[in-house]
Amino acid sequence: MPIYVWKGKNSYGEKRKGEVEAIDEAGARAQLRRMRIDNPTIKPKPKDLLENIKLFQPKVTGRDLVIFTRQLSTMIDAGLPLVQSLQILGKQQSNATFKAVLTSIQGDVETGTTLADSMRKHPKIFDSLYANMIEAGELGGILDTILSRLAGFKEKAMALQKKIKGAMTYPTICLGISILILGVILIFVVPVFEKMFKDFGSTLPAPTQMVIEISNFFQSYIIFVIIGFVLLSWVIKKIYSTDKGRLRIDHMILWSPVIGPLIRKVAVAKFTRTLSTLLQSGVPILDALQVVARTAGNKIIERAVIRVAESIAEGRAIAEPLEESGVFPNMVVQMINVGESVGALDIMLEKIADFYDEEVDQAVENLTAMIEPFMMVFLGGMIGGLVVAMYLPIFKIASVV
Secondary structure, eight states: OOEEEEEEEOTTSOEEEEEEEOSSHHHHHHHHHHTTOEEEEEEEOOOOTTTTOGGGSOOOOHHHHHHHHHHHHHHHHTTOOHHHHHHHHHHHOOOHHHHHHHHHHHHHHHTTOOHHHHHHTOTTTSOHHHHHHHHHHHHHTOHHHHHHHHHHHHHHHHHHHHHHHHHHHHHHHHHHHHHHHHHHIIIIIHHHHHHHHHHHOSOOOHHHHHHHHHHHHHHHHHHHHHHHHHHHHHHHHHHHTSHHHHHHHHHHHHTOTTTHHHHHHHHHHHHHHHHHHHHHTTOOHHHHHHHHHHTOSSHHHHHHHHHHHHHHHTTOOSHHHHHHHSOSOHHHHHHHHHHHHTTOHHHHHHHHHHHHHHHHHHHHHHHHHHHHHHHHHHHHHHHHHHHHHHHHHHHHHHHHO
């Protein structure tokens, strides 16, 4: 809704000014009358020049969404009307982007649109999982409970994501530092040694000559190397944007020897946690599987889940197509089979998710423990090899003398 800037005097004759949100100027004046402001001057708030440039707008983080979900659940549980709750949360929101979205949702709900359909208009913030669960909560009259489950689910998903990012931060930093050091040595240090070696007039050792040739190549073609790297990144991104390309890349990642087992455990934890949350919220299993497939994050897992949904639609049990996919471990398949047999599939899925969360923790610790010595050996070997190659001619000259 538009924001209006006003100035006026209150009933005591004191000067006051401020801002109000209203559908139009008449609505703003009505609000000010209720506040007992006499003869106010009202004008629309000037728009920020960067307001419509998405690049400069703050992003809605997972933490913003979790806090909003928790607060909305508490307000509805306390008996506050949905529109009033959205209005309160919108006004207290410090993130300008999220505030605009909540204001838009509030306006849609006031006109009779369901909360789920209002949220579907903003898919970058409220994904299909979120909207489907809200819809189930609205239909079942348990919106506060669903919101509480959603907040818990989002918190666990954020914790899992944080663990993965934490595991990859150290090797990424080390790799970046090693590339920077290597570039500085090859472009700035090696040429100094090359000039000194030319004055000696003797034949250089093979390792030294090779390092010098690499240095000359980078000095002459560094711009082309950077352009080539950028083009390669663009090509990989373009290939990944296609279904066939993404399928191949995701297959390589999922079955890679080091990172593959960790990615598979993360995928199983996410699949079981998401499906459990949806089923506990009253979403039909076929609809739940479609949502899980869209939020899988891996094309191989997505296709496997879609096949599961198709098989269930044909009257088969969920465990059979899961086993046939070859993606899910046998233990997971057997536990799901037991849960389905006793009519407690959602509870069993939650237990599997808890188990695999612990497995992911252990896998991240093992990966970090393995990467640290490898990176130290890599950095030491690379820098040490360059240093030895540069000093070999000096040793050779010293031995001749």
